Amino acid sequence: LQPPAPGYGSALHLSGGGAEAATGPDTVSVAVRGPRFRELKIGAGHRLDVKASGVFVLGIGHGNKLLTDLYNCHLTKVYTVGGLFGKATDDFSDTGKLVEKTTFDHITREKLERILAVIQGTNHKALLMHSNIDMKTQEAYELAVKGLIRPMGKSPPIIIAIRCLQFTLPEFQLEIQCLHETQQYLRKIVHEIGLELKSSAVCTQVRRIRDGVFTLDDALLRTQWNLKNIQNAIWDCQLKVKTEIEKTLGHQDKSPLHKMDVEMAQAADS
Amino acid sequence: MGWACGWVYMQTAAPPAEALPAGPQSVRQLREAEEAAPVFQYAGKAAKRKDRVFVWGFSYSGALGVPSFVKPDVSWKKPRRIQSTPYRLETEEKISSAACGYGFTLLSSKTTDITKVWGMGLNKDSQLGFQRSIRDRTKGYEYVLEPSPIPLPLEKPQQTRVLQVSCGRAHSLILTDSEGVFAMGNNSYGQCGRKVVEDETYSESHLIHQLKEFDSRVVQVVCGQDHSLFRTKKGAVYACGWGADGQTGLGHYSITSVPTKLCGDITGVNIIQVSSYGDCCLAVSDEGDVFGWGNSEYLQLASVTETTQVNVPRHLPFKIGKVKEAACGGTGNMVLTEEGNVFVWGYGILGKGPNLIETAVPEMIPPSLFGCSDFSPDIRVAHIRCGLSQFAALTNRGELFVWGKNLRGCLGTGRMEDQYFPWRVTVPGEVVDVACGVDHMVSMVKSFT
Numbered sequence: 001l002q003p004p005a006p007g008y009g010s011a012l013h014l015s016g017g018g019a020e021a022a023t024g025p026d027t028v029s030v031a032v033r034g035p036r037f038r039e040l041k042i043g044a045g046h047r048l049d050v051k052a053s054g055v056f057v058l059g060i061g062h063g064n065k066l067l068t069d070l071y072n073c074h075l076t077k078v079y080t081v082g083g084l085f086g087k088a089t090d091d092f093s094d095t096g097k098l099v100e101k102t103t104f105d106h107i108t109r110e111k112l113e114r115i116l117a118v119i120q121g122t123n124h125k126a127l128l129m130h131s132n133i134d135m136k137t138q139e140a141y142e143l144a145v146k147g148l149i150r151p152m153g154k155s156p157p158i159i160i161a162i163r164c165l166q167f168t169l170p171e172f173q174l175e176i177q178c179l180h181e182t183q184q185y186l187r188k189i190v191h192e193i194g195l196e197l198k199s200s201a202v203c204t205q206v207r208r209i210r211d212g213v214f215t216l217d218d219a220l221l222r223t224q225w226n227l228k229n230i231q232n233a234i235w236d237c238q239l240k241v242k243t244e245i246e247k248t249l250g251h252q253d254k255s256p257l258h259k260m261d262v263e264m265a266q267a268a269d270s
Numbered sequence: 271m272g273w274a275c276g277w278v279y280m281q282t283a284a285p286p287a288e289a290l291p292a293g294p295q296s297v298r299q300l301r302e303a304e305e306a307a308p309v310f311q312y313a314g315k316a317a318k319r320k321d322r323v324f325v326w327g328f329s330y331s332g333a334l335g336v337p338s339f340v341k342p343d344v345s346w347k348k349p350r351r352i353q354s355t356p357y358r359l360e361t362e363e364k365i366s367s368a369a370c371g372y373g374f375t376l377l378s379s380k381t382t383d384i385t386k387v388w389g390m391g392l393n394k395d396s397q398l399g400f401q402r403s404i405r406d407r408t409k410g411y412e413y414v415l416e417p418s419p420i421p422l423p424l425e426k427p428q429q430t431r432v433l434q435v436s437c438g439r440a441h442s443l444i445l446t447d448s449e450g451v452f453a454m455g456n457n458s459y460g461q462c463g464r465k466v467v468e469d470e471t472y473s474e475s476h477l478i479h480q481l482k483e484f485d486s487r488v489v490q491v492v493c494g495q496d497h498s499l500f501r502t503k504k505g506a507v508y509a510c511g512w513g514a515d516g517q518t519g520l521g522h523y524s525i526t527s528v529p530t531k532l533c534g535d536i537t538g539v540n541i542i543q544v545s546s547y548g549d550c551c552l553a554v555s556d557e558g559d560v561f562g563w564g565n566s567e568y569l570q571l572a573s574v575t576e577t578t579q580v581n582v583p584r585h586l587p588f589k590i591g592k593v594k595e596a597a598c599g600g601t602g603n604m605v606l607t608e609e610g611n612v613f614v615w616g617y618g619i620l621g622k623g624p625n626l627i628e629t630a631v632p633e634m635i636p637p638s639l640f641g642c643s644d645f646s647p648d649i650r651v652a653h654i655r656c657g658l659s660q661f662a663a664l665t666n667r668g669e670l671f672v673w674g675k676n677l678r679g680c681l682g683t684g685r686m687e688d689q690y691f692p693w694r695v696t697v698p699g700e701v702v703d704v705a706c707g708v709d710h711m712v713s714m715v716k717s718f719t
Contacts, residue, residue, distance in 0.1 A: 103311040141623030198313035
């Protein structure tokens with residue numbers, strides 16, 4: 001008998017112990033069987049830095065391949081970003097070294113929303129420019145009407161949509177839907193909004209509420225990190241992930257290369 | 271700079287510099303230092319939004335009003351032929367109305383000061399009035415490179431206000447609130463509303479003609495290429511000028527040198543807006559109907575007739591809803607309905623991709639191209655404007671969308687290619703109004719804060 005490996009055994013022990021009370025091999029305790037999973041390949045999705053919080057996607061085993069596919073789908077992420085008017089710091093967050101303090105009593109919700117409209121406008125232009133589609137084609141027009149133009153390769157951070165959720169001076173909260181971003185970029189946006197309004201702002205909170213198809217409802221809280229919940233979560237999301245990958249990458253199967261392969265296979269058969 | 275002030279403050283107050291350790295300070299010390307830091311004020315509580323003018327397009331005619339583009343003030347700088355993105359034009363007064371002609375621009379303000387109208391660009395037909403040359407006091411300038419005052423022969427210059435300006439190919443109209451309409455420039459077809467004088471030289475002319483004989487006060491003036499339209503308070507439309515395409519709408523194809531009232535389908539109809547820039551004209555009634563006359567070679571009026579010239583206003587029976595505003599370009603037309611939808615028809619780059627080149631029946635441009643989406647569902651187009659082969663739309667959020675032929679960078683997108691569907695122009699402010707010309711555009715913008 002081997003004692004359970006340190007670390008693994010303790011995590012699995014929490015759920016395994018109380019729940020199962022049936023007959024059969026399950027009644028043999030973990031201490032006898034050993035840990036159910038000896039090696040787990042775990043991969044991480046889009047990064048979340050130390051000061052941010054929210055949805056963080058991990059892949060286990062076969063899920064790592066799905067993670068790569070999801071990355072190639074270039075799906076958008078949604079954040080709630082909290083800001084505070086009145087000061088500017090060197091790293092754009094409220095824990096940084098103070099650079100300057102400014103007044104903010106002239107700021108109103110309308111002024112903020114005007115700035116947000118312009119940010120959205122310039123980013124929309126960047127979206128169309130980086131998507132590598134020739135603007136002169138009818139195809140580009142069709143995609144622009146449907147709103148499906150998106151860079152499907154590397155691009156600088158782009159904000160798809162931004163709007164103000166709450167505004168009580170000096171605090172405000174924004175909801176930002178973006179692509180290829182970093183959390184520090186979002187903090188920088190808050191700082192630039194402050195500058196544009198002739199004041200200054202720091203970012204107090206960055207919280208990811210959606211990453212591609214995964215929302216806050218799918219995410220597990222710290223207290224829910226056990227085997228049963230993880231298994232249930234994976235099971236619930238399977239269908240969503242599969243449909244999204246097929247929808248976005250599926251049409252690439254109809255690419256000329258694939259057609260050529262099919263033709264060659266048919267020619268070889270005949 | 272903030273820290274420099276803070277250092278001075280600390281010198282007069284308690285701890286000398288050595289007392290604060292150079293290493294990491296405690297949270298309390300950091301908070302105290304933060305509280306002691308001075309607060310800067312960049313904008314006061316009652317700060318007003320500023321009014322600005324932005325120009326872009328072809329600059330060598332002087333129409334942009336920036337002399338350094340044409341004649342650089344420093345020897346190592348090169349002249350800038352095309353300004354492809356919006357460029358701020360400094361003006362002394364708040365500009366309330368602007369108009370772009372064929373190579374020249376007029377700006378006007380509602381002020382009661384003596385100088386109410388400024389002009390820049392081509393002046394070979396005195397469309398900007400007489401601009402006295404500094405070098406030779408008897409001669410006038412052919413090209414005006416920066417906004418120059420246009421002296422108007424007003425009876426009460428300190429009371430009358432200029433409401434609107436309009437520019438055509440070589441003539442311009444200025445509308446005042448109490449002294450009628452002033453017309454300047456080329457009059458070879460009677461477009462200035464006065465009798466044609468044979469062999470008249472229009473360059474360096476001091477003549478500014480005043481027009482007052484209408485059934486009621488004139489509330490809108492529109493210049494077509496070589497004709498003029500006047501809309502009065504009672505809802506009538508008057509026209510004068512070149513009529514070979516029927517653009518004067520008076521039932522004949524000859525020139526008219528006195529503003530004459532139009533009849534046809536608009537008799538008795540209260541017209542609330544008129545538009546023209548080339549040889550076709552559109553009018554909108556208070557009930558939301560559209561009337562058109564003039565050139566129809568590009569299917570502008572093909573919905574009612576097959577003839578290529580229509581010299582009497584005809585009702586265009588479109589089933590697109592109540593029309594609020596119309597804009598007429600050289601070969602394409604556009605209307606805006608009460609719901610905020612934009613419809614285009616005619617010939618050229620109409621805004622629905624490269625496949626739509628011509629249509630006689632109006633086609634709607636999808637609202638999603640103007641930024642309307644699930645995230646922001648209440649975006650609507652508020653105003654529409656037309657240049658010779660370009661279109662512009664202003665949304666209720668103050669964004670400017672342009673499309674059409676990008677002649678010499680006049681779209682302002684920063685690129686030189688033609689634009690086949692509405693594209694945002696990045697302007698640092700909320701766009702209030704825009705005037706489109708042949709190869710340049712002028713916009714009136716309010717700053718954000």
